[in-house]
Amino acid sequence: xxxQRVRYYLSAFFKGELSExxxxxxxxxxxxxxxxxxxxSVVREMSMAGRRMMAYKTSSDFNARLLNRIAEERFKETRxxxxxxxxRVPVFSWSRALPVAATVCxxxxxxxxxxxxxxxxxxxxxxxxxxxxxxxGLDDRYLTVQPQGEHALAIHKRTSSTTGQWAFHKELARxxxxxxxxxxxxxxxxxxxxxxxxxxxxxxxxxxxxxLEIILNGQPLIRPLPSNQSTNTMxxxxxx
Amino acid sequence: MEKEDxxxxxxxxxxRVKAGDLVAFNQIVDKYKDRLMNVIFRMVQGTEEAExxxxxxxxxxxxxxxxxxxxxxxxxxxxTIALNLARNELRKRKRFKxxxxxxxxxxxxxxxxxxELPSNLPxxxxxxxxxxxxxxxxxxxxxxxxxxxxxxVAQIMNIPLGTVKSRVNRARxxxxxxxxxxxxxxxxxxxxxxxxxxxx
Numbered sequence: 001x002x003x004q005r006v007r008y009y010l011s012a013f014f015k016g017e018l019s020e021x022x023x024x025x026x027x028x029x030x031x032x033x034x035x036x037x038x039x040x041s042v043v044r045e046m047s048m049a050g051r052r053m054m055a056y057k058t059s060s061d062f063n064a065r066l067l068n069r070i071a072e073e074r075f076k077e078t079r080x081x082x083x084x085x086x087x088r089v090p091v092f093s094w095s096r097a098l099p100v101a102a103t104v105c106x107x108x109x110x111x112x113x114x115x116x117x118x119x120x121x122x123x124x125x126x127x128x129x130x131x132x133x134x135x136x137g138l139d140d141r142y143l144t145v146q147p148q149g150e151h152a153l154a155i156h157k158r159t160s161s162t163t164g165q166w167a168f169h170k171e172l173a174r175x176x177x178x179x180x181x182x183x184x185x186x187x188x189x190x191x192x193x194x195x196x197x198x199x200x201x202x203x204x205x206x207x208x209x210x211x212l213e214i215i216l217n218g219q220p221l222i223r224p225l226p227s228n229q230s231t232n233t234m235x236x237x238x239x240x
Numbered sequence: 241m242e243k244e245d246x247x248x249x250x251x252x253x254x255x256r257v258k259a260g261d262l263v264a265f266n267q268i269v270d271k272y273k274d275r276l277m278n279v280i281f282r283m284v285q286g287t288e289e290a291e292x293x294x295x296x297x298x299x300x301x302x303x304x305x306x307x308x309x310x311x312x313x314x315x316x317x318x319x320t321i322a323l324n325l326a327r328n329e330l331r332k333r334k335r336f337k338x339x340x341x342x343x344x345x346x347x348x349x350x351x352x353x354x355x356e357l358p359s360n361l362p363x364x365x366x367x368x369x370x371x372x373x374x375x376x377x378x379x380x381x382x383x384x385x386x387x388x389x390x391x392x393v394a395q396i397m398n399i400p401l402g403t404v405k406s407r408v409n410r411a412r413x414x415x416x417x418x419x420x421x422x423x424x425x426x427x428x429x430x431x432x433x434x435x436x437x438x439x440x
Contacts, residue, residue: 011412015384042420043412049361049419050384056281058273058291063266066295070262070302 001029006036010043243389250314258305269298272315275386276322282381283326285370293329297322312395319388319396323378330374361422368418372411379404380411 006029012018013026030037256264273294281290300321301308308317369377382393383404394404 008409008413011409011416039416039420042416045361046365046412046416046419047384049365052362053366053385054362055274056277056287056290058277058294062273062291062295063269066269066298067262067266069295069299070265073299073303 001025003029003033003036006030006033007039010036010040011047014040014043014047246315247313251310254305254308254310254314257302258308265298265302268301268314272318273298276318279319279378279381279386280322280326282366282369282377282385283323283374284329289329293322293325296325300325313392315388316392316395319382320398323396327374361419364419364422365415368415371418372414376407376411376414379407380415383408384412 006026009018009022009026013023018026030040250268253264253268257268276294276297277290280293281287284290284293297318301318308314369380372380378397379393382388382396383390388396390401390404390408393408394401397404399407
């Protein structure tokens with residue numbers, strides 16, 4: 001064993017912390033090396049001095065002071081339990097009020113901007129043509145005004161993509177105006193819609209391609225106008 | 241075996257303390273207060289501060305008696321609390337060290353001890369211990385002064401067993417180097433050898 005290693009293990013050797021093999025090797029080295037044996041005597045002195053080191057003691061009133069502090073702690077605990085009972089749930093708190101306020105604001109905004117009225121407004125956007133152009137059936141609201149035969153309105157939509165919807169809406173409004181006008185005529189006692197016509201219905205040309213067939217007290221129908229059809233009841237292009 | 245008995249007796253006392261028995265608590269305090277004082281005094285180098293820390297340690301033990309885990313050794317828990325409090329105190333001191341007007345006084349005191357003849361080796365060893373870095377000092381005090389097993393020192397300091405052994409050995413080596421000249425003088429004086437005038 002080398003001196004450096006022996007000196008590293010000297011304290012452990014003196015404290016009896018070394019394995020049997022190391023202890024024997026170290027003892028053999030100490031017998032032959034004077035420098036290391038001098039070092040060993042220093043360690044022995046140090047170890048003995050360590051045992052004789054002063055033992056510090058707490059003061060005589062240590063326990064009394066400690067128990068006083070504990071009594072104070074216990075008193076504080078009891079007092080805090082008595083005077084400050086567990087927190088109740090507050091009646092008002094921002095964390096609860098904020099979601100409620102946000103919901104109220106949303107509902108108010110919905111109502112003030114038209115709300116339900118907007119949802120129920122059937123006249124808002126004429127969807128019938130759009131739906132028809134996608135191959136689906138017409139909106140239920142327009143069931144009574146269906147294009148027949150050549151689907152003139154659908155064709156019209158295809159030829160004029162930007163104004164198609166509005167053209168249909170316009171035609172429908174005109175049909176309604178005519179219907180109202182005819183009904184007001186019918187309500188007059190001297191009006192005879194069948195006079196000299198030989199037909200049950202009133203035929204009104206709407207544009208050069210379609211006509212309006214009005215069944216009295218019934219719903220008007222839009223039909224395609226045959227090419228040789230003569231407008232015997234009204235002049236073409238006349239509007240109401 | 242003795243260690244195991246001690247452990248069991250501590251558990252029995254702690255069970256009573258958990259139930260609110262102050263007599264049992266007082267017994268625990270009596271058993272450990274001086275041991276703790278010996279360690280903590282050497283850490284903080286002040287009787288009042290050390291006693292305050294030991295008091296605080298026992299107060300914490302009482303306050304947290306319900307959280308004591310019976311799977312662990314009571315003395316380990318106690319030393320860990322005390323050493324943590326001592327470290328906090330040292331940290332606080334370090335923060336205000338710059339403004340400490342008594343620093344010079346302390347250094348003068350140290351010089352005075354250095355100049356003394358080593359008539360009292362334990363006192364010299366104590367002085368040398370003061371100058372050890374905290375990590376070596378803690379390991380040395382717990383192992384060589386408190387004579388706790390290495391395993392327990394490792395648990396208290398929360399470091400591996402090998403590190404504890406190396407720190408203890410390092411502390412011993414530093415102390416040996418510091419004390420060696422004094423020891424040699426002391427031995428020479430006790431043998432009646434003539435010393436150079438400079439050493440006297």
